[in-house]
Every structure is written in C-alpha cells, then in structure tokens.
Amino acid sequence: MTRHLSSLDFMQTFSEKLEIALRNLSIAQYPPDAHRTMRKFASSEVAQLLDVTEAYIRQISLKGRGPEPEVSTSGRRLYSVEQILELRMLLAENGRKKWINPRRTEGEACQILAVTNFKGGSSKTSTTIHLGHYLALKGYRVLAIDLDPQASLTALHGSLPDFDPREGDTFYGAIRFDDPVPTASLIHKTHIAGFDVICAGLELTEFETAVALDMRKSGGTGFLLRVAQAIEQIADDYDVILMDSAPSLNFLTLSSLTAATGVLIPVPAHMLDVDSTAKFLELAGSYMQILADMGTAAQWDFAKFLITKFEPNDHPQANMMALMRQVFGGDLLLNMVIKSTAVADALTWKQSLYEVQRARFSAPKTYDRAMESINAANDEIEQLLWTAWGRQ
The missing domain is CATH 1.10.1660.10 (Multidrug-efflux Transporter Regulator; Chain: A; Domain 2)
Known part of the structure; x- marks a missing residue:
C-alpha cells in the first residue's frame, strides 16, 4: 500500500502557516513600534x-x-x-515598618527557585509569571529565566526589543560548552520595574545533544553546573531568580535543579496529574541518587507542592486534595490556586492578572476570586523566602 501524505511536507507546511498566523496575531496585539507599559x-x-x-x-x-x-x-x-x-x-x-524594603541584605543569598514538573498543563508558566510579577510589585529585584524551548514565558512578554530566538539570544548562549556569552548580555528589561527576563527558544534543545557529546568525551557530570555557573554571574543583582522549566526531566532540568535553592512543584488535583507527578518524583529521585553517589547532590532551602487549577466545588478534586494533604503534609502549600477564566483570559492577552485592569473583565468578582487565590499562594511562597533568609 502506498501512502501519499509526506510527513516532511505536513510538518513544514503547518509549521510555517501557524508561525505566520501567530506572528500576525502578536503584531495585532503589540505592534513592533508599540511601547508596552504596565497599568497604573x-x-x-x-x-x-x-x-x-x-x-x-x-x-x-x-x-x-x-x-x-x-x-x-x-x-x-x-x-x-x-x-x-x-x-x-x-x-x-x-523605618516604621521592618522589611518595608524587602530586598535582601548582607548575608542573605539570592534565592533561586525552580518551578518544575514534567506533566504539561500543570501551570508552571502561569505560576512563574504571577509569582514574578507579585514579587516585583512587592519591591524585590526579580529575574525570570525561561528554560522551556516552547518559550511560553517568553511569549507572554510580547515583542521584546533586540530579542531574536534564532540569533542565539536565549539562555542557551550562557550555558553552551563552546564560547558561552556573559549571562548579563542575555537579560532583557520588561515593562515592569524590577522584573527582568532571559528568554527561551528552540535552540535550548541543543543543550541535550551538547551534554551527550560532552559526557561521551569526558564521562563526567560537569553539565550539572552549567546553569549554576551562568546564574552565579548575575546573582548579586537580584533578590529572587525564577526558572520556568520544560515539561520534561532532561539534562537542562537536572542542571536547573542543581542550581536551585528552592523548588516549587505545581500539581493540579486530578488523578492523571498526581499520578504523573508520582512518576516525576520517582524518576527525579533515581537521578538524584546517582548525583549523590557522585558527590554532586543538590541541597535546597525548601521544596513545596502547590495545587493549581483547583475547583472547590468539584468533589473528585476535593478528594484528591485530601489525599495530597495526607501524603505531602507540610510540604504541600496551604493555599491553592483556583481555576479561573480570569487567569485564562489574561494569559490569552499575554498578561498576568496583575497587569490587567479589573474593569476589563465582564465579571469583576471572578477577577477578585482569582486574585485573592493567587495573592494568598504567592504570599505563602514569599514567607518561605523569608524563612530561608532567617527573617522573623
């Protein structure tokens, strides 16, 4: 039997068509000459x-x-x-209120937080962008690093000046083995004061091949330090660095986990998501055992699970949440992020909820509930940072 559909033609045709359509949509939302600003x-x-x-x-x-x-x-x-x-x-x-200026002081190390889970759709990017914007609005100096080749976090910032994912302007430039560039040269200021970003692109996938080749040559685990070494160059300029990981447990994710001082694992309260998280933990545990045996074990200040996309009136989700609280105990954040059309709408507009005026929503109470939920979770994470810094 002869098959007439060329896989190459199919992939290339729709890759080009979809790229053009999305580019036109992006231009319609944010023209190249537009200056994106934060709301008042x-x-x-x-x-x-x-x-x-x-x-x-x-x-x-x-x-x-x-x-x-x-x-x-x-x-x-x-x-x-x-x-x-x-x-x-x-x-x-x-000086009326202690920590009204929350920026870290002498003796407080930059907190490097990896947001990770290899289950797609667990709200890693949404968690990262909302936490980053929250911390920036609270006065922290924040850097978000997009480690996902799909570049969703990058796309949320619209058209960034001087950024071209095809010209080596992604984080891969700082972690590649041959002729890496200074990490500072990859940082982009955003329209939100105190919030910077390092972008992602498909070239991040090259790190996996580069690591495989390096391991074949040296047989070592030097790749695990690539992310940490790149971040070390600019850590003094920030209070918190957030890493939005790809939905996979690859070499880049392992390197980011080694660089992290804290880990946040978003998990929707669904059977398939929790089951996938169990497999993620099992696989990550096996890798961490290998690293520990080699003397390169990762040490964190904290690691927490966060329930995302939660629907309070859904009984199966309530039962799954109860199971998660029983299993994870104090390592599951008390607050959860509810599922909300307000968040979905904001992300469609390439914005976090903090960027959108309340009046833009047809149902402002939906916005209020979503914002209350996100603020509560972010405040709890902020307290973890304070605990790591030894603050009262």
Whole structure:
C-alpha cells in the first residue's frame, strides 16, 4: 500500500502557516513600534502592596512628599510601579515598618527557585509569571529565566526589543560548552520595574545533544553546573531568580535543579496529574541518587507542592486534595490556586492578572476570586523566602 501524505511536507507546511498566523496575531496585539507599559495602580492597591493604610498614602502626598500621583477624571489617585517603589523606599527611610524594603541584605543569598514538573498543563508558566510579577510589585529585584524551548514565558512578554530566538539570544548562549556569552548580555528589561527576563527558544534543545557529546568525551557530570555557573554571574543583582522549566526531566532540568535553592512543584488535583507527578518524583529521585553517589547532590532551602487549577466545588478534586494533604503534609502549600477564566483570559492577552485592569473583565468578582487565590499562594511562597533568609 502506498501512502501519499509526506510527513516532511505536513510538518513544514503547518509549521510555517501557524508561525505566520501567530506572528500576525502578536503584531495585532503589540505592534513592533508599540511601547508596552504596565497599568497604573489605585491608592487602595498601593496601600495593600505597602501594607499601610490608604489614608497614610494620601497624607504623604498632601505633605508634598514622595511621587505625585496621576489623578483621574473621577478623582482616583493612580501610581505607576516606579512610583510605588519610590514610595516604598521613602517609607523604608522612616523605618516604621521592618522589611518595608524587602530586598535582601548582607548575608542573605539570592534565592533561586525552580518551578518544575514534567506533566504539561500543570501551570508552571502561569505560576512563574504571577509569582514574578507579585514579587516585583512587592519591591524585590526579580529575574525570570525561561528554560522551556516552547518559550511560553517568553511569549507572554510580547515583542521584546533586540530579542531574536534564532540569533542565539536565549539562555542557551550562557550555558553552551563552546564560547558561552556573559549571562548579563542575555537579560532583557520588561515593562515592569524590577522584573527582568532571559528568554527561551528552540535552540535550548541543543543543550541535550551538547551534554551527550560532552559526557561521551569526558564521562563526567560537569553539565550539572552549567546553569549554576551562568546564574552565579548575575546573582548579586537580584533578590529572587525564577526558572520556568520544560515539561520534561532532561539534562537542562537536572542542571536547573542543581542550581536551585528552592523548588516549587505545581500539581493540579486530578488523578492523571498526581499520578504523573508520582512518576516525576520517582524518576527525579533515581537521578538524584546517582548525583549523590557522585558527590554532586543538590541541597535546597525548601521544596513545596502547590495545587493549581483547583475547583472547590468539584468533589473528585476535593478528594484528591485530601489525599495530597495526607501524603505531602507540610510540604504541600496551604493555599491553592483556583481555576479561573480570569487567569485564562489574561494569559490569552499575554498578561498576568496583575497587569490587567479589573474593569476589563465582564465579571469583576471572578477577577477578585482569582486574585485573592493567587495573592494568598504567592504570599505563602514569599514567607518561605523569608524563612530561608532567617527573617522573623
């Protein structure tokens, strides 16, 4: 029997068609000459971020201290992210609240957090982007590194100036064995003050081949240090570095786990996802045993599981959550991220929930529930960072 469909033609045809369609969609959302900006925050939101009262924020402004907010036609006082940071530093000078400036101090090491699970659809990228934006809005210096060749985290930032995934501008440039580039040269500033990104692209897959060739030559495990060595170059410039891993347990993921000081494993409360996570842990455990035997065991400040896409009214999910709490105990975060159309809509717009105005949603209460859920989980993760730094 003769088959008439060429696999090569099929793959190339639809690869090109889909790339063109997505590029046109991206251009429609964010034209090449467009300057992407972060939304302004109402004084009530600013007060919540700074953990002070709205009246205190107004009092500072009336005294002519701090940044001058924009006043809308309805009389609302609006602040940019840069102005919020300026306010934070002003309050830190007064010293009324400890850690109002949360940036790490002398003796506190940069926290490098790997967000990982080899089950696709577990919300790794959503978890990374929302945690990163949350921490940046809280005043931390944050770097997000996209380690997934599918580059979903990268795509969420729209068109970044001077970034071309085909010209060696991905994180692979810093971890390749031949002629690596300085990590700092790969960092891109985003439209959110305090939040930088190192992008991904298909060339990250070349790391797997390069490691295999290097192991054939040397027989060693030097590849495990590639990510750590690249991050070490720029760690002093950040408080928190987040790594969005690929949905696989490959050489790059292993190298990132070796570099990490903490690990976050997002898991939806579904049987297939939990079962996949069990296999991930089993496989990762076998690799970690090999590394330990070779004297290169990874040591972390913490490793936690996070339930994502949770539907409180779904009984099977509630039962699975109960099982996870029984098995994981204190290593499962108390807070979970609920499944929400608000998050799905925001990601479709290539934005995190923190970037979207509440008024843009047809059902603002849906936004409120999603934001409450995400903030609670992110606050719990922030407390883990504080514990690692030895803060009270």
